[in-house]
Amino acid sequence: MKYRKKPVVIEARQTGQDYDEDVDILGWCNGFLPHADDLEGTDWLFGIRTLEGDVMVSSGDWVIRGVQGEFYPCKPDIFEATYEPA
Secondary structure, eight states: OOOOOOOOOOEEEESSSOHHHHHHHHHHTTOBOOOHHHHTTSOEEEEEEETTEEEEEETTOEEEEOTTSOEEEEOHHHHHHHOOOO
């Protein structure tokens, strides 16, 4: 059997556009800053506590607020293939 996602409007913001915007997104999703040693050699900006556990957000990722108010990151190519402006 095949299924299609129900049309749902979500709120999303993309990181990596501007430092001040990234800081605003960090606050919007109640993210956290990992220890500086954990960031070394990565493109991570901050972490998000998701329903599945802590996940790191990289520059260019989209941060999505889901239908139940939960937050999670999404890679740009997946976001583009899955979502369109409402």
